[in-house]
Amino acid sequence: MNLRKTNSxxxxxxxxxxxxxxxxxxxxxxxxxxITNWKDIVGDEISIYTIPESLTHNKLxxxxxxxxxxxxxxxxxxxxxxxxxxxxxxxxxxxIRIKQGNIKNKNKAVKIKKNxxxxxxxxxxxxxxxxxxxxxxxxKLINFSKSFFSNIDK
Numbered sequence: 233m234n235l236r237k238t239n240s241x242x243x244x245x246x247x248x249x250x251x252x253x254x255x256x257x258x259x260x261x262x263x264x265x266x267i268t269n270w271k272d273i274v275g276d277e278i279s280i281y282t283i284p285e286s287l288t289h290n291k292l293x294x295x296x297x298x299x300x301x302x303x304x305x306x307x308x309x310x311x312x313x314x315x316x317x318x319x320x321x322x323x324x325x326x327x328i329r330i331k332q333g334n335i336k337n338k339n340k341a342v343k344i345k346k347n348x349x350x351x352x353x354x355x356x357x358x359x360x361x362x363x364x365x366x367x368x369x370x371x372k373l374i375n376f377s378k379s380f381f382s383n384i385d386k
Contacts (some may be wrong), residue, residue, distance in 0.1 A: 265319060266293070273315050278308060281335055291326035299332045306330060 252264060266287060271279040281298040282305060288294075293316075297305045309328045316325045349357070357377060364370045 266316060266324070269319060273319060274308070274312055278305065283303075283330060283335055287325065291324065292329055293325045293327070294329045294331055296331045296333050296335060299334050302330050302332050 266273070266284055270282075274282065278301075281301040283296045284297050285294040295305070307330065313325050313328065317323045342348055361373055361377075375385060
């Protein structure tokens with residue numbers, strides 16, 4: 233019986249594993265799961281400011297972390313080690329070393345929260361501003377108040 237080879241499309245994740253396998257081994261990652269599933273292991277928020285760098289034979293995982301988040305990341309280390317152990321099925325990581333540095337990540341999103349003012353406070357502020365006679369001072373006070381509250385009308 234003749235078996236024909238089908239040329240159906242392959243998932244890129246399957247192809248990339250074979251390509252990146254040697255690169256990961258060179259970097260100390262015998263198991264590529266730590267890198268490929270890093271976002272699932274640590275969560276969306278932590279993955280923005282951390283990157284796994286290497287995993288040594290004595291089960292030391294080196295993580296590059298932004299300096300401003302290093303202390304917070306250190307707090308999560310026991311939970312991360314536990315998640316890696318569950319994912320791998322054996323204790324692949326014994327300890328984690330934090331290496332501080334800048335992380336270049338396109339997915340970083342700066343969340344700017346707009347301050348909100350209640351209707352009562354807005355009315356009170358407007359009544360105070362209406363008492364000001366000097367127009368120049370009034371404009372400056374309105375601009376100053378807008379730096380704190382984004383929804384104040386002129």
